[in-house]
Amino acid sequence: MKNLIIVFLVFISALAQAQNSTLFEEANDAYANDDFETAIAKYEEILDNGETSAAVYYNLGNAHYKLNNVAPSIYYYEKALQLNPTDEDVQNNIEFARSMTIDEIPVNEETGFQKSVNQFISTFTYNTWAYLSIALSIIFVILFLFYYFSRKPIIKRSLFGAAVFVFLLGGISVFFAFHQQEIQFNNQFAIIFADEAEVKNEPSQRGDAAFNLHEGTKARVLEDYQGWVKIELSNGTQGWIKNENIKRL
Incomplete structure (x- = not known):
């Protein structure tokens, strides 16, 4: 019975993904034909189905921008940047959307070393930093095992140095992950x-x-x-x- 439930859930998940893929293609076709309202409705239906992606948010932002819907276009570009902060297309388009706003509010920008560190950390999401730390932990274990079973002193020293270096990188990645999570959830x-x-x-x-x-x-x-x-x-x-x-x- 348990196996049947699992198979049923997998089937439902696959069916939902197929439906969302069809909706995404239909929305893209509507956008290409300048039917932006239909495109918006279909992109929003994908979100209502529980799927979120930078591509859907980005396309929603584009469709609203074409209709001169200032707030929604900026909102969905911002949502896309939350999922993919390094996407240059989103970064460029959101600047075009912001140019349509009335309020001109200066930004109190950070300066010096703290600004450089925050910009570097913001290159990836906290999930990406977390995955990187896990990968580095696995590499560390592999290097340590090679070090432990190696018999040649020169190779042991090299492996030990590499293991320590990877361990430090993993620790830094963990710190960056928590820092980025704090930025995202506390701000x-x-x-x-x-x-x-x-x-x-x-x-x-x-x-x-x-x-x-x-x-x-x-x-x-x-x-x-x-x-x-x-x-x-x-x-x-x-x-x-x-x-x-x-x-x-």
Whole structure:
């Protein structure tokens, strides 16, 4: 009975993958024929089926960009970058989409050594760093076994040095994995989806208005409170906005 259940689950999974592949091809065809609304509907159906990929998010961003949907295009490009932060096509297209936003907010950029380290760590996702650390651990074990069973002193020294070097690289990869995970999970962002949203000094309708934001602007989410969200812009400015005016990444 257990085997039948496993076979059934595998069959359902394969069927879902085939369906999503068909939807992806149909969406691509619709996009090629400038039927962007149909393409969006089919890409979103893939997401509703539980499949996420950088390609689907990227194509969704492109379709929304063609329809001048500023906030959705930036949102889906950002989602694609979460899965594939080194994709140059996504990086280029998101800059085009950002050029359509109204708010021009300067960025307080990091400087010096910390900036270089963070840029290097951000080259890969935390999953990639984790997989790399596992691979290096396996290589370390293999090198150590060769070292242990080797009889020649010169070879033993070489293998020992290589094993120590790989071990250190593995430790660094683990550190980078946790650091990237902390960045991704502790730094939650959102895109403003309202045409214009009022940001207040406190989480209340009676609070004083601090400034207004427009669709497509990206903000860091700091805190939630009774339907209000405290956000921080790239220049360090903070305020409270209604939760309904944003969509979290």
